[in-house]
Amino acid sequence: MDSLIIQGGTRLKGKIEISGSKNSSLPIVAAALMTTEKLTLHGVPRLSDIDSMLKLIGELGCHVYRHEPKNRSVGDGPDLNGPLDLTVDNEKNCEARYDIVKTMRASICVLGPLLAKRGKAIVALPGGCAIGDRPVDLHTRGLMKLGAEFRYENGNIIGEVPNGRLKGCRMYLGGAQGPTVLGTINVMCAAALAEGETVLVGAACEPEVWDCGELLNKMGAKIKGHGSPEIRIEGVDALRGAEHRVIPDRIECGTFMIAAAITNGELELKHCNLDHLIAVVDRLEEVGVKFERQNGTIFVNASRRINPIEMTTQPYPGFPTDIQAQLMALLSIGDGMSVITERIFPDRFLHVGELNRMGARIRKEGPTAIVHGVKELQGASVMASDLRASAALVLAAMAARGTTRIDRVYHIDRGYEKIEQKLNAVGANIQRIKGERAVA
Numbered sequence: 186m187d188s189l190i191i192q193g194g195t196r197l198k199g200k201i202e203i204s205g206s207k208n209s210s211l212p213i214v215a216a217a218l219m220t221t222e223k224l225t226l227h228g229v230p231r232l233s234d235i236d237s238m239l240k241l242i243g244e245l246g247c248h249v250y251r252h253e254p255k256n257r258s259v260g261d262g263p264d265l266n267g268p269l270d271l272t273v274d275n276e277k278n279c280e281a282r283y284d285i286v287k288t289m290r291a292s293i294c295v296l297g298p299l300l301a302k303r304g305k306a307i308v309a310l311p312g313g314c315a316i317g318d319r320p321v322d323l324h325t326r327g328l329m330k331l332g333a334e335f336r337y338e339n340g341n342i343i344g345e346v347p348n349g350r351l352k353g354c355r356m357y358l359g360g361a362q363g364p365t366v367l368g369t370i371n372v373m374c375a376a377a378l379a380e381g382e383t384v385l386v387g388a389a390c391e392p393e394v395w396d397c398g399e400l401l402n403k404m405g406a407k408i409k410g411h412g413s414p415e416i417r418i419e420g421v422d423a424l425r426g427a428e429h430r431v432i433p434d435r436i437e438c439g440t441f442m443i444a445a446a447i448t449n450g451e452l453e454l455k456h457c458n459l460d461h462l463i464a465v466v467d468r469l470e471e472v473g474v475k476f477e478r479q480n481g482t483i484f485v486n487a488s489r490r491i492n493p494i495e496m497t498t499q500p501y502p503g504f505p506t507d508i509q510a511q512l513m514a515l516l517s518i519g520d521g522m523s524v525i526t527e528r529i530f531p532d533r534f535l536h537v538g539e540l541n542r543m544g545a546r547i548r549k550e551g552p553t554a555i556v557h558g559v560k561e562l563q564g565a566s567v568m569a570s571d572l573r574a575s576a577a578l579v580l581a582a583m584a585a586r587g588t589t590r591i592d593r594v595y596h597i598d599r600g601y602e603k604i605e606q607k608l609n610a611v612g613a614n615i616q617r618i619k620g621e622r623a624v625a
């Protein structure tokens with residue numbers, strides 16, 4: 186298990202390329218199961234979660250080929266990686282095994298495509314998760330409304346389409362914590378091949394939902410309103426191949442915005458979409474960060490003073506839960522008391538204990554964390570518990586006095602492409618320890 190050794194106290198300055206979106210690529214790669222023609226995807230990042238999804242669809246009969254990029258390195262434009270060709274050539278196997286599903290919950294994204302295209306799906310139930318309770322009841326409820334039937338056996342969801350083809354209908358898809366992102370995408374995919382019209386009310390509006398809808402429409406689907414709370418889908422008999430570029434990763438971009446703020450730095454973030462981060466920019470401007478936009482590049486200028494603020498996570502376009510931990514790291518050195526409330530995953534606070542090990546003063550009360558800003562953090566040995574918590578620890582370590590060691594960084598490799606190369610290129614001092622051998 187790799188660790189990161191970070192020397193704090195460096196001010197970041199320079200350019201960072203934002204990679205393609207992990208959370209858009211995962212359901213889009215799964216949507217390749219909905220046709221037997223070739224799908225070519227651009228901008229899909231190289232991450233362990235993407236590798237897991239490619240392995241999964243490979244087992245489900247999809248031929249996967251990644252073109253090698255020509256002589257490219259960090260700083261050479263959005264296509265750090267070559268395009269991905271996905272072609273289904275065998276539709277026999279309909280089972281998503283536990284061994285893969287347990288490594289990545291987004292495996293659930295194959296449920297809708299398999300049911301719609303093959304009329305059958307066996308998907309291991311995703312187990313527990315470090316960020317809190319994550320049921321998939323909204324996914325199955327939506328698919329049942331389209332005519333699928335489910336039973337649960339030996340830890341598997343077994344789904345079938347008794348009438349041979351799903352049938353469109355009008356449905357509400359919201360849950361106790363609001364809309365579901367992957368649930369909306371799963372049902373939207375299934376409805377694309379259903380008979381008749383489906384209207385999804387209470388749909389998630391995340392840019393990743395919009396991006397998947399755009400891809401499906403390129404494949405011949407008839408979808409309107411994707412990216413809004415009401416999606417209309419006119420089912421078609423078959424989908425064809427297509428070529429698509431995934432959207433930039435707004436969570437990676439937001440993480441680097443905070444990297445600039447926490448190190449009192451200046452960063453140019455390239456190939457990102459500021460419109461996808463409006464709530465994040467709103468909160469960071471209140472903290473005192475300055476932003477400028479020029480042709481797809483965002484200039485982020487931090488101020489020495491970090492103002493305390495209040496923030497509540499919400500479904501898009503509200504403040505994303507996936508940037509909550511990173512913002513907490515920033516506010517832990519703020520000039521006063523901040524309040525963070527987590528509405529999407531009320532238990533998503535495993536980073537609190539680790540930040541307190543670095544000298545932060547954070548107290549958790551139910552879904553709220555009270556952050557008393559301290560003058561500075563100190564380097565320490567800490568443990569990553571999940572993807573975004575590990576990103577928060579990297580940010581805190583860059584601001585801290587002295588050396589920090591972060592263990593279990595396999596979490597960060599799930600969602601951040603070449604993070605230490607990107608940050609070291611703008612002045613950070615991060616080393617990765619593979620086993621016990623230091624890698625410069």
Ligand code: EPZ
Nearest residue numbers: 208291318319320321322323324360362365366367507529
């Ligand atoms: C997506 O997960 C993202 N993952 C998550 O990012 C992100 O935190 C989340 O959306 C919220 O923005 C991917 O896109 C791969 P939800 P998803 O269904 O779709 C409850 C990261 O760090 N719920 O929108 O699984 C659920 O418990 C990851 O990159 C049900 O009750 O999240 C939560 O409270 C972590 N029943 C809320 O809805 C369901 O069937 C929102 O979850 C489904 C969800």
